[in-house]
Amino acid sequence: MVAANPTTLCLAGDENNAKRRQILDGASKVFMDLGFDGASMGEIARAAGVSKGTLYVYFADKSRLFEAIVEEEGIEQSKVAFNFDPGRDVPTTLREFGQAYIQLLCRPGGGSAIRTVMAIAERMPDVGRRYYEHVLEKTIGRLAAYLEAHVQTGEVAIDDCTLAASQFMLTCQASLFLPFIFQAAPAPSEERITQVIESATRMFLAAYRPKTG
Amino acid sequence: MVAANPTTLCLAGDENNAKRRQILDGASKVFMDLGFDGASMGEIARAAGVSKGTLYVYFADKSRLFEAIVEEEGIEQSKVAFNFDPGRDVPTTLREFGQAYIQLLCRPGGGSAIRTVMAIAERMPDVGRRYYEHVLEKTIGRLAAYLEAHVQTGEVAIDDCTLAASQFMLTCQASLFLPFIFQAAPAPSEERITQVIESATRMFLAAYRPKTG
Amino acid sequence: MVAANPTTLCLAGDENNAKRRQILDGASKVFMDLGFDGASMGEIARAAGVSKGTLYVYFADKSRLFEAIVEEEGIEQSKVAFNFDPGRDVPTTLREFGQAYIQLLCRPGGGSAIRTVMAIAERMPDVGRRYYEHVLEKTIGRLAAYLEAHVQTGEVAIDDCTLAASQFMLTCQASLFLPFIFQAAPAPSEERITQVIESATRMFLAAYRPKTG
Amino acid sequence: MVAANPTTLCLAGDENNAKRRQILDGASKVFMDLGFDGASMGEIARAAGVSKGTLYVYFADKSRLFEAIVEEEGIEQSKVAFNFDPGRDVPTTLREFGQAYIQLLCRPGGGSAIRTVMAIAERMPDVGRRYYEHVLEKTIGRLAAYLEAHVQTGEVAIDDCTLAASQFMLTCQASLFLPFIFQAAPAPSEERITQVIESATRMFLAAYRPKTG
DNA sequence: TATGAATGAGACTTCATTCAT
DNA sequence: AATGAATGAAGTCTCATTCAT
Numbered sequence: 078m079v080a081a082n083p084t085t086l087c088l089a090g091d092e093n094n095a096k097r098r099q100i101l102d103g104a105s106k107v108f109m110d111l112g113f114d115g116a117s118m119g120e121i122a123r124a125a126g127v128s129k130g131t132l133y134v135y136f137a138d139k140s141r142l143f144e145a146i147v148e149e150e151g152i153e154q155s156k157v158a159f160n161f162d163p164g165r166d167v168p169t170t171l172r173e174f175g176q177a178y179i180q181l182l183c184r185p186g187g188g189s190a191i192r193t194v195m196a197i198a199e200r201m202p203d204v205g206r207r208y209y210e211h212v213l214e215k216t217i218g219r220l221a222a223y224l225e226a227h228v229q230t231g232e233v234a235i236d237d238c239t240l241a242a243s244q245f246m247l248t249c250q251a252s253l254f255l256p257f258i259f260q261a262a263p264a265p266s267e268e269r270i271t272q273v274i275e276s277a278t279r280m281f282l283a284a285y286r287p288k289t290g
Numbered sequence: 291m292v293a294a295n296p297t298t299l300c301l302a303g304d305e306n307n308a309k310r311r312q313i314l315d316g317a318s319k320v321f322m323d324l325g326f327d328g329a330s331m332g333e334i335a336r337a338a339g340v341s342k343g344t345l346y347v348y349f350a351d352k353s354r355l356f357e358a359i360v361e362e363e364g365i366e367q368s369k370v371a372f373n374f375d376p377g378r379d380v381p382t383t384l385r386e387f388g389q390a391y392i393q394l395l396c397r398p399g400g401g402s403a404i405r406t407v408m409a410i411a412e413r414m415p416d417v418g419r420r421y422y423e424h425v426l427e428k429t430i431g432r433l434a435a436y437l438e439a440h441v442q443t444g445e446v447a448i449d450d451c452t453l454a455a456s457q458f459m460l461t462c463q464a465s466l467f468l469p470f471i472f473q474a475a476p477a478p479s480e481e482r483i484t485q486v487i488e489s490a491t492r493m494f495l496a497a498y499r500p501k502t503g
Numbered sequence: 504m505v506a507a508n509p510t511t512l513c514l515a516g517d518e519n520n521a522k523r524r525q526i527l528d529g530a531s532k533v534f535m536d537l538g539f540d541g542a543s544m545g546e547i548a549r550a551a552g553v554s555k556g557t558l559y560v561y562f563a564d565k566s567r568l569f570e571a572i573v574e575e576e577g578i579e580q581s582k583v584a585f586n587f588d589p590g591r592d593v594p595t596t597l598r599e600f601g602q603a604y605i606q607l608l609c610r611p612g613g614g615s616a617i618r619t620v621m622a623i624a625e626r627m628p629d630v631g632r633r634y635y636e637h638v639l640e641k642t643i644g645r646l647a648a649y650l651e652a653h654v655q656t657g658e659v660a661i662d663d664c665t666l667a668a669s670q671f672m673l674t675c676q677a678s679l680f681l682p683f684i685f686q687a688a689p690a691p692s693e694e695r696i697t698q699v700i701e702s703a704t705r706m707f708l709a710a711y712r713p714k715t716g
Numbered sequence: 717m718v719a720a721n722p723t724t725l726c727l728a729g730d731e732n733n734a735k736r737r738q739i740l741d742g743a744s745k746v747f748m749d750l751g752f753d754g755a756s757m758g759e760i761a762r763a764a765g766v767s768k769g770t771l772y773v774y775f776a777d778k779s780r781l782f783e784a785i786v787e788e789e790g791i792e793q794s795k796v797a798f799n800f801d802p803g804r805d806v807p808t809t810l811r812e813f814g815q816a817y818i819q820l821l822c823r824p825g826g827g828s829a830i831r832t833v834m835a836i837a838e839r840m841p842d843v844g845r846r847y848y849e850h851v852l853e854k855t856i857g858r859l860a861a862y863l864e865a866h867v868q869t870g871e872v873a874i875d876d877c878t879l880a881a882s883q884f885m886l887t888c889q890a891s892l893f894l895p896f897i898f899q900a901a902p903a904p905s906e907e908r909i910t911q912v913i914e915s916a917t918r919m920f921l922a923a924y925r926p927k928t929g
Numbered sequence: 930t931a932t933g934a935a936t937g938a939g940a941c942t943t944c945a946t947t948c949a950t
Numbered sequence: 951a952a953t954g955a956a957t958g959a960a961g962t963c964t965c966a967t968t969c970a971t
Contacts, residue, residue, distance in 0.1 A: 096951090096952090110412075111413075112327065112409060112410075112412075112413075113327075114325065114326075114327030114328055115327060115413065117943080117944060117945080118944070118945055118946080119943095119944070119945090127952080127953090128952065128953045128954060129945085129946085129953085129954070130946090130947085130948085130952065130953050130954065130955095131951080131952055131953070133945090133946070133947080134951065134952070138945075138946080139945065139946095192408055192409060192411070192412070193409075194472070195405055195408060195409065195471060195472065196325055196405060196406075196408070196409030196410075197325070197409075198405070198471065198472050198473045199323065199324075199325075199402065199405070199473070200324065200325070200328060202473040205471075205472040205473040205474065206472060206473050206474040208472060209468060209469060209472035209473075209474035210474060213468055213472070214469075214474070237489070239465065240464055240465050240486065240489060243464040243465045244461050244464040244489070244490070244493060247460035247461060247463055247464050248457050248460060248461055250460055251453055251456040251457040251460050252452065252453050252456045255422060255426055256422060256427075258408055258411065258418075259407070259408065259411050259418040259419060259421060259422035259426070260411045260412070260415040260418040260419050260422075261418065261419040261422035261423060261427070273453065276450075276453060276457070277457070279497065280457060280493065280494075280496075280497035281493075283493075283496040283497040284492065284493035284496040284497060285493075309934085309935090330960080330961060330962085331961075331962060331963080332960085332961080332962090340935080340936090341935065341936045341937060342936085342937075342962090342963085343935065343936050343937065343938095343963090343964080343965085344934080344935055344936070345963095346962095346963065346964080347933095347934070347935070347936095351962080351963075352961095352962070352963090522930090522931090536838075537839075538753065538835060538836075538838075538839075539753075540751065540752075540753030540754055541753060541839065543964080543965060543966080544965070544966055544967080545964095545965070545966090553931080553932090554931065554932045554933055555932085555933070555966090555967085556931065556932050556933065556934095556967090556968085556969085557930080557931055557932070559966090559967070559968080560930065560931070564966075564967080565966065565967095618834055618835060618837075618838070619835075620898070621831055621834060621835065621897055621898065622751055622831060622832075622834070622835030622836075623751070623835075624831070624897065624898050624899045625749065625750075625751075625828065625831070625899070626750065626751070626754060628899040631897075631898040631899040631900065632898060632899050632900040634898060635894060635895060635898035635899075635900035636900060639894055639898070640895075640900070663915070665891065666890055666891050666912065666915060669890035669891045669894075670887050670890040670915070670916070670919060673886035673887060673889055673890050674883050674886060674887055676886055677879055677882040677883040677886050678878065678879050678882045681848060681852055682848060682853075684834055684837065684844075685833070685834065685837050685844040685845060685847060685848035685852070686837045686838070686841040686844040686845050686848075687844065687845040687848035687849060687853070699879065702876070702879060702883070703883070705923065706883060706919065706920075706922075706923035707919075709919075709922040709923040710918065710919035710922040710923060711919075735955085735956095756939080756940065756941085757940075757941060757942080758939085758940080758941090766956080766957090767956065767957045767958060768941090768942085768957085768958075769942090769943080769944085769956065769957050769958065769959095770955080770956055770957070771942095772941095772942065772943080773954095773955065773956070777941080777942075778940095778941070778942095931971100932969105932970100932971080933969100933970105933971100934968105934969090934970095934971105935967105935968085935969085935970105936965105936966100936967085936968080936969100937965100937966105937967100938964105938965095938966095938967105939963105939964090939965095940962100940963085940964075940965095941961105941962090941963090941964100942960105942961085942962085942963105943959105943960090943961075943962100944957105944958100944959095944960090944961100945957100945958105945959095945960105946956105946957085946958100946959105947955105947956085947957080948953105948954100948955090948956085948957100949953100949954105949955095949956105950952100950953080950954100950955105
């Protein structure tokens with residue numbers, strides 16, 4: 078009951094965070110593999126290497142734990158720094174981004190966050206909205222910002238850069254993501270991804286390359 | 291032992307189907323609202339207006355009921371006959387198809403099937419695969435066939451029509467479907483859809499309109 | 504509602520009995536294979552080739568049907584006429600009876616009545632008691648009567664013939680029936696049965712052959 | 717990480733076993749009264765004074781709980797140390813063993829284990845087999861070993877001691893066990909048992925006492 | 930009489946959550 | 951703070967029984 082001294086408190090805090098992280102890591106794996114309903118607190122405790130009771134020391138209930146995971150996922154994903162260096166030309170940037178983006182989206186073995194969150198979005202609208210805003214919208218925004226910069230240089234002629242960014246990202250998915258996520262096809266090969274990204278890039282440039290003269 | 295008359299048989303069949311339909315309708319609503327795990331057989335029975343036991347008279351278990359729903363959804367969707375009349379020109383066809391497609395996808399409560407199936411696809415791969423093949427792939431195929439026909443007429447120059455069809459359908463979703471499905475935005479207005487479809491159509495034509503000598 | 508004529512009534516009665524027999528036969532098999540609780544009315548209906556509803560036309564409920572079966576079994580068993588011809592000598596009679604008795608008791612594939620009735624005897628004491636009286640006690644009584652007759656002839660010297668009959672029947676089971684019924688051994692071969700019966704007969708005669716002056 | 721002291725460990729173990737024992741005791745009563753199918757987990761929980769969920773903490777499912785009971789029953793029964801002191805003469809040993817054996821078999825509520833296991837043996841062959849081997853066969857084996865020792869001393873002349881042991885045990889049951897187990901008679905009086913055991917012993921000795929030259 | 934569709938009570942089992950230690 | 955034993959509500963599914971035809 079008595080806070081012994083700052084050091085103790087600080088240590089406690091560190092330990093707290095360590096345990097918290099341990100729980101988040103274990104829970105993340107289980108939630109992403111099995112979905113919100115499919116994941117049981119027992120399985121999560123086992124995956125995290127703590128007791129079931131400990132989960133409730135750090136999180137009020139299963140929903141709060143899930144929400145924390147999704148928040149984390151957002152933070153994690155925003156660390157995936159796609160290279161939107163304004164100095165690079167548009168075709169190269171689009172190609173490299175597209176390739177990396179699809180590989181991320183279609184990585185095999187991925188009980189994917191996007192699937193898990195989408196599944197629960199109707200019952201937990203806040204979780205869905207926040208995931209969209211923190212993860213998907215953020216990436217769209219970055220690509221849009223990059224494009225905006227190149228609108229200024231005249232390299233592309235785009236009216237609505239956010240729409241254009243979204244269009245490109247979706248075009249990259251063509252024939253790849255949906256079959257993968259619906260288990261109708263295995264994860265696409267790197268070669269196949271390259272072909273599709275090439276097509277998407279050409280399409281994008283055909284639409285948004287400024288008309289000369 | 292011989293059926294008295296066709297009417298009797300037909301009525302019996304109808305009654306059978308009527309109860310079955312009643313269950314499918316109630317279950318569909320509950321499954322789409324709450325997901326596979328979130329939906330309980332008790333809730334489904336209540337929604338369908340039958341007893342719990344009756345559910346098991348018509349469907350072996352919860353999974354089979356769900357599968358039947360998904361199958362139904364496929365049949366339902368394939369009845370949505372998009373107008374792919376080869377006689378119509380490409381821009382008009384794309385615009386009308388795009389508009390109808392996005393309205394279908396983003397109708398309130400309408401993204402639920404795709405969401406629900408996607409959510410369960412990892413644990414029920416067959417359901418996911420069949421949904422993809424019967425619903426999504428089928429529409430892609432129809433659009434692809436339409437495009438193929440117009441490659442013959444020289445109206446468009448497309449190498450891989452299936453890829454192109456998929457590209458167009460995804461481009462139509464830009465800025466509309468994901469915010470909607472993640473509950474980050476309400477269903478888009480018809481005007482907004484029109485704008486996005488217009489942009490998608492222009493992009494498509496810019497990429498695939500034949501270069502005039 | 505109107506009894507047309509005696510003939511019709513009589514026919515109806517015959518049909519009744521036929522159906523009743525059909526049900527009893529089907530139900531008997533299912534009850535003996537699966538036990539009272541393990542047998543379901545659906546399974547019984549299927550085995551009998553009638554609808555579930557029909558079962559309730561002939562029997563008030565599952566218990567009554569079961570009781571009727573056990574009664575039937577008693578009647579059936581009492582038709583198994585062991586040869587207790589008083590004219591035959593004791594050793595031969597015992598040997599032949601023992602052989603037939605154990606073969607009946609240990610016949611393979613026999614979801615046996617004895618097991619099924621014994622299992623339910625605590626919950627349905629009347630059923631147990633009646634089975635014992637009508638089946639087991641009756642056989643004991645017949646053997647006892649045979650022995651009694653030969654006490655008169657001086658061929659055996661027995662004080663309590665009922666006890667002696669019971670002793671012989673149990674001795675015949677030695678090393679055969681319990682391993683069989685507990686699934687610890689397959690049904691015994693005819694040779695093994697012969698050996699055991701021989702030993703039982705010798706034991707019986709050693710005990711009950713009159714001491715010669 | 718090191719157990720503070722043996723007492724603590726022992727207590728923990730005891731508490732564990734205490735709850736387990738509580739469940740086994742309650743379940744045993746319910747299973748033996750109602751049979752495997754007739755016993756419900758709810759009833760068992762009530763009889764054991766724990767919640768339904770707790771049953772599943774200690775036993776994976778109903779079958780495993782039942783198996784544990786049967787195993788227990790085996791252990792319990794093997795603690796019933798019949799006096800097979802080789803120093804005692806055969807008639808005395810047989811009489812005392814027979815009396816104790818039948819009293820055990822026909823004690824009110826005591827035939828239930830054999831009945832319950834026999835009832836389920838067809839659907840759970842392993843349970844049946846193990847019960848036979850651990851309980852019935854073990855006792856037969858002990859009596860057989862005792863007899864074997866007395867074959868050496870010439871007190872009895874037996875070819876197959878296991879068969880002889882089985883014969884004696886069954887002979888002891890004559891007129892007592894079956895009526896009791898089928899609820900056709902109450903538990904036999906001690907006097908009646910004595911009579912029957914006396915008869916069984918005489919029969920056994922008549923058969924297996926060596927012929928004096 | 931015979932049916933079989935329909936029911937609802939009750940079975941087994943899981944699991945989020947609590948609490949004494 | 952950490953545990954894990956214990957709980958009881960709720961889930962899926964079965965089945966004896968009823969009833970309109």
